[in-house]
Amino acid sequence: MVAKDRIIFALDVGTIKEAHEWVKLLGTQVGWFKVGLELFSAEGPAVVGIIKESGLRCFLDLKFHDIPNTVYGAVRSATKLRADMMTIHISGGADMIRAALKAAQEEALSCGISTPKIIGVSMLTSLNQEDLGDMGIHRPVKDHVKSMVALACKNSIDGIVCSPADLAFVRAHIPARTTVITPGIRPDWASKGDQKRIASPQAAIRAGADLLVIGRPISQADDPVEAVKRIVGEIDSR
Numbered sequence: 387m388v389a390k391d392r393i394i395f396a397l398d399v400g401t402i403k404e405a406h407e408w409v410k411l412l413g414t415q416v417g418w419f420k421v422g423l424e425l426f427s428a429e430g431p432a433v434v435g436i437i438k439e440s441g442l443r444c445f446l447d448l449k450f451h452d453i454p455n456t457v458y459g460a461v462r463s464a465t466k467l468r469a470d471m472m473t474i475h476i477s478g479g480a481d482m483i484r485a486a487l488k489a490a491q492e493e494a495l496s497c498g499i500s501t502p503k504i505i506g507v508s509m510l511t512s513l514n515q516e517d518l519g520d521m522g523i524h525r526p527v528k529d530h531v532k533s534m535v536a537l538a539c540k541n542s543i544d545g546i547v548c549s550p551a552d553l554a555f556v557r558a559h560i561p562a563r564t565t566v567i568t569p570g571i572r573p574d575w576a577s578k579g580d581q582k583r584i585a586s587p588q589a590a591i592r593a594g595a596d597l598l599v600i601g602r603p604i605s606q607a608d609d610p611v612e613a614v615k616r617i618v619g620e621i622d623s624r
């Protein structure tokens with residue numbers, strides 16, 4: 387895979403106008419654009435439209451988590467929008483995971499398009515050991531992530547989102563075909579922001595990541611295009 391196709395730029399903006407400007411600026415530089423809850427709640431399906439109409443790939447990160455029947459419907463709708471990948475919470479359980487995969491396949495077949503990938507969030511990177519305890523989960527974070535990943539893979543999920551800290555461990559426990567995606571990417575020259583468990587682009591890929599979600603190191607750079615080029619160079623030199 388060429389380095390640029392490993393980069394998912396996070397469109398963490400509130401308006402379609404800003405999103406469109408980023409798509410125009412970075413469309414030839416990165417492989418993917420991520421639409422999350424903020425932008426989708428503000429502007430809806432039209433945002434996916436501007437990415438797809440530009441011939442680019444969309445990672446719809448809405449982290450579906452509901453009863454299987456509802457997630458089935460949500461994934462069918464997102465597939466109809468032509469999202470190329472979308473997220474669910476693995477903690478929704480086996481039936482929910484299978485409903486998501488089935489919906490993606492059935493809707494893609496009926497639209498005559500390729501099946502989007504269903505990506506499972508193993509554990510939110512904002513949670514720690516204490517938070518797990520508060521939810522009555524009394525086991526080490528790593529064991530929890532391991533169970534989540536095992537559940538997802540047992541049900542044939544297409545990919546996993548995990549923190550950079552868990553990459554090597556997750557990679558070692560999943561089939562080779564399963565895509566691994568990680569946020570928390572910080573090149574050495576970028577500010578850390580609120581990210582704690584971080585990795586550089588090279589380190590994340592060496593540890594087993596296929597795709598990197600990157601926002602502020604690009605969006606807050608003085609020259610975002612130059613920042614992407616530096617990141618691509620670093621990935622290539624790993």
Ligand code: C5P
Nearest residue numbers: 396398511512569570599600601602603
């Ligand atoms: O920190 P950065 O701006 O690169 O974040 C890009 C994306 O990564 C955000 O859209 C957010 O959803 C995701 N993220 C995450 N876990 C974090 C921080 C950010 O999943 N700890």
